[in-house]
Amino acid sequence: xxxxxxxVDQAWLQPxxxxxxxxxxxxxxxxxxxxxxxxxxxxxxxxxxxVLLSESWAFFREISIxxxxxxxxxxPLFEDAHFGILPLLSATLTVTGVALSFALPAGLILAIYxxxxxxxxxxxxxxxFLELLEGVxxxxxxxxxxxxxxxLLQQLMPNLAGFNLLAPGLxxxxxxxxxxxxxxxxAMRAVPNQLREGAYALGFNRMQTAVRVVVPAALSGxxxxxxxxxxxxxxxxxxxxxxGGQNPNLTFNxxxxxxxxxxxxxxVSMGDLPHDSMGYKTIFAAGLxxxxxTLAFNxxxxxxxxxxxEVY
Amino acid sequence: xxFIKPFYSHAESRRLVRNQGIKDKLxxxxxxxxxxxxxxxxxxxxxxxxxxxxxxxDWAFLTEFPSRKAERAGILSAWVGTGLVMMVTAAVxxxxxxxxxxxxxxxxxxxxVTLFIEININNLAGVPSIIYGLLALGLFIYTFSMxxxxxxxxxxxxxxxxxxxxxxxxxxLRSVPNDxxxxxxxxxxxxxxxLRHYVLPSAWPGIxxxxxxxxxxxxxxxxxxxxxxxxxxIAFLPPAPIQTDFPYVNFDWLDAPFSLMPIQMFNWISRPxxxxxxxxxxxxVILIVMTLLMNGVAIxxxxxxxxxxxx
Numbered sequence: 001x002x003x004x005x006x007x008v009d010q011a012w013l014q015p016x017x018x019x020x021x022x023x024x025x026x027x028x029x030x031x032x033x034x035x036x037x038x039x040x041x042x043x044x045x046x047x048x049x050x051v052l053l054s055e056s057w058a059f060f061r062e063i064s065i066x067x068x069x070x071x072x073x074x075x076p077l078f079e080d081a082h083f084g085i086l087p088l089l090s091a092t093l094t095v096t097g098v099a100l101s102f103a104l105p106a107g108l109i110l111a112i113y114x115x116x117x118x119x120x121x122x123x124x125x126x127x128x129f130l131e132l133l134e135g136v137x138x139x140x141x142x143x144x145x146x147x148x149x150x151x152l153l154q155q156l157m158p159n160l161a162g163f164n165l166l167a168p169g170l171x172x173x174x175x176x177x178x179x180x181x182x183x184x185x186x187a188m189r190a191v192p193n194q195l196r197e198g199a200y201a202l203g204f205n206r207m208q209t210a211v212r213v214v215v216p217a218a219l220s221g222x223x224x225x226x227x228x229x230x231x232x233x234x235x236x237x238x239x240x241x242x243x244g245g246q247n248p249n250l251t252f253n254x255x256x257x258x259x260x261x262x263x264x265x266x267x268v269s270m271g272d273l274p275h276d277s278m279g280y281k282t283i284f285a286a287g288l289x290x291x292x293x294t295l296a297f298n299x300x301x302x303x304x305x306x307x308x309x310e311v312y
Numbered sequence: 313x314x315f316i317k318p319f320y321s322h323a324e325s326r327r328l329v330r331n332q333g334i335k336d337k338l339x340x341x342x343x344x345x346x347x348x349x350x351x352x353x354x355x356x357x358x359x360x361x362x363x364x365x366x367x368x369x370d371w372a373f374l375t376e377f378p379s380r381k382a383e384r385a386g387i388l389s390a391w392v393g394t395g396l397v398m399m400v401t402a403a404v405x406x407x408x409x410x411x412x413x414x415x416x417x418x419x420x421x422x423x424x425v426t427l428f429i430e431i432n433i434n435n436l437a438g439v440p441s442i443i444y445g446l447l448a449l450g451l452f453i454y455t456f457s458m459x460x461x462x463x464x465x466x467x468x469x470x471x472x473x474x475x476x477x478x479x480x481x482x483x484x485l486r487s488v489p490n491d492x493x494x495x496x497x498x499x500x501x502x503x504x505x506x507l508r509h510y511v512l513p514s515a516w517p518g519i520x521x522x523x524x525x526x527x528x529x530x531x532x533x534x535x536x537x538x539x540x541x542x543x544x545x546i547a548f549l550p551p552a553p554i555q556t557d558f559p560y561v562n563f564d565w566l567d568a569p570f571s572l573m574p575i576q577m578f579n580w581i582s583r584p585x586x587x588x589x590x591x592x593x594x595x596x597v598i599l600i601v602m603t604l605l606m607n608g609v610a611i612x613x614x615x616x617x618x619x620x621x622x623x
Contacts, residue, residue, distance in 0.1 A: 023502055024502075026504065027502050027503060027504045030504045031415075031419055031504075033411065034411045034412070034414050034415035034419060035415050035419070036411075037407075037408050037411035037412045037415065038411070038412040038415040038416055038420070038429055039429060040408060040412065041412065041429060041432050041433050041436055041474065041475075041478075042428070042429060042432050044436060044447075044471055044474075045432055045435070045436060047447055047451050048439065048443060048444075048446075048447050050451070051446060051447050051449075051450030051451050051455075052443075052446065052450075054450075055450055106346045106349075109339075109342055109343055109346055110343060110346045110347060110350075112339075112343070113339070113340065113342070113343025113344070113346075113347070114343070117336075117339065117340050117343060118340075118343070126347060128608075128611045129350075129351055129354065130350065131607060131611060132354065132604055132607055132608070132611075133350060133353070133354050135525075135528055135529070135532075135603050135604060135606075135607035136354070136357065136532070136600060136603065136604075137531070137532020137533070137534070137574055137599055137600065137603055138532065138533075138534060138535075139532065139534045139574040139577050139578050139581075139596075139599070140357065140361070140532070140577075140596050140599060140600055141357075142578070142581065143361075143577070143581050143592060143593070143596055144356075144357045144360065146581065147360075147581075147589060148356065148357070148360050174350065174353050177350055178350075205329075205332040205333065205335075205336055206336045206339075207332065207335050207336050207339050208332070210339075228438065231438055232438070234440070235438075235439070235440025235441070235442070235443070236440070237440065237441065237442045237534075237535035238534050238535055238574075238578065241535075242578065242581055242582070262440065262442045262535065265442055265445075265446070265535075265539065266442070266535060266538050266539075269445070269449070269538055269539040269541070270538060275454055283446065283539075284446060284450065287442070287443055287446045290440060290442070290443065291439065291440070291443050294438060294439065294440055295435065295438075295439075297438075298434070298435050298438035298439075299435070301438075302431065302434055302435070
């Protein structure tokens with residue numbers, strides 16, 4: 001009897017060797033394909049590095065790095081060509097400075113409000129709207145900065161230039177506000193409730209708890225939010241390209257117009273540049289500068305973010 | 313007998329508590345003000361576009377090619393181009409993103425290779441979009457000689473939104489309860505069958521949300537397609553993807569030059585004449601309605617379909 005069961009078992013219930021083999025092969029095959037797709041992202045990074053480095057290499061063979069970093073003029077397409085990145089960099093930093101001087105305090109207050117003060121229902125209704133603010137296309141923000149914010153500011157400050165760095169800075173500040181708010185709010189909500197309860201037990205009220213306990217405890221996460229927001233402001237292209245002006249201008253005055261690094265790249269690529277021309281190489285050198293700056297901020301931001309997760 | 317002298321008198325401490333309560337309220341008011349400022353900006357932005365753009369919006373605006381005369385210009389080639397490029401983007405980004413997320417979430421061991429890939433994806437999400445444009449220009453166009461075509465634009469936007477889709481898919485996979493996986497494995501399914509037939513279908517709503525958010529972002533992206541030479545003055549349409557005779561579909565359109573909505577809008581904004589700014593506003597209305605609609609659908613889906621296994 002048991003012999004019979006064994007026979008039936010082998011004949012019907014045991015999958016054949018071939019079946020098992022094919023199934024294992026398919027599983028391994030799928031795993032390999034999935035791994036390939038995951039490592040594609042590494043290829044993209046390598047591609048970016050390859051393109052930026054190889055084209056910049058061609059650029060730096062003709063222009064010394066020292067000149068690139070110290071010359072105060074950027075006129076690569078003129079007869080009297082100068083290749084100093086400083087004017088583009090100053091505009092980028094000015095715009096970022098304006099954006100952060102709005103987004104830093106506003107984002108921090110909003111995050112404290114949403115995480116410590118607001119009721120759940122307020123938070124749940126408000127967050128989608130903030131997400132919508134994040135979803136507006138950047139070209140529309142550029143339009144808004146040039147044709148709405150600039151005229152509005154000109155009524156307050158009559159000597160404001162038509163193209164200036166103040167309006168795009170403020171608009172970028174609004175643009176990164178939802179991001180910095182949500183990341184720093186996450187950091188604050190990750191602070192364990194015992195700390196808040198301890199503070200209340202010592203007689204702190206909400207505001208004191210928020211400012212003296214929650215914010216210091218979430219500080220690395222909040223810093224990460226602003227470092228990452230800053231990196232976004234630096235790399236933001238269309239708003240400065242539309243409303244910031246096109247002339248390289250070594251200034252830190254936000255009421256003047258000046259071309260930022262991404263704005264210069266856009267301006268040059270709108271024209272038809274022959275491959276291998278000097279103008280073509282400059283956009284890669286400018287792009288490399290932009291990439292390195294944002295990469296540094298991103299890495300710092302990611303490290304800080306990792307830290308706030310590990311503390312508790 | 314008093315051992316500890318109170319720091320504040322009774323009246324003083326009452327006043328102190330009341331003052332602090334007022335500070336709490338003031339802070340709430342400040343928070344609400346900033347919130348209102350952000351919302352007012354959104355409202356101002358949309359209403360400004362609507363006031364300027366709506367009078368210009370008519371059927372002809374949608375069915376005319378760009379023109380040197382502002383009042384005769386339309387966005388036909390722009391919206392057709394956007395539609396075709398989005399098809400390429402979705403077709404490339406969805407399978408790649410889902411596959412990468414499946415590997416990282418379901419297969420990957422915790423080792424340095426995985427960590428490296430994860431850090432890399434995080435960094436890619438932070439790379440400025442214009443850098444992707446330079447990648448496409450230097451690699452796709454000059455190294456692979458792919459031409460300034462719809463295919464290249466779709467590919468570069470797909471790479472741009474890949475991190476968005478990967479993150480959304482991973483979150484969605486994580487929310488699928490382990491019971492499902494264990495049940496499938498116990499019935500003799502192997503890991504791939506479990507993922508294919510049980511995990512992926514239950515993660516699908518979250519993946520879809522990620523795809524919609526990603527595409528909404530891709531529709532509005534301008535910078536990376538400017539560098540690869542999207543044209544603003546195209547007076548013809550790419551070859552139709554569907555035809556009446558065999559084999560009914562053709563892929564010639566992938567190689568065609570193209571224009572896109574945000575590029576068209578950017579071009580009109582950069583002109584000095586106010587008439588073109590009106591056109592830009594009208595194009596902006598369509599663009600923003602499209603992106604807000606897509607984001608709205610995504611937010612709604614995320615709320616409604618959070619997880620089929622909860623409640």
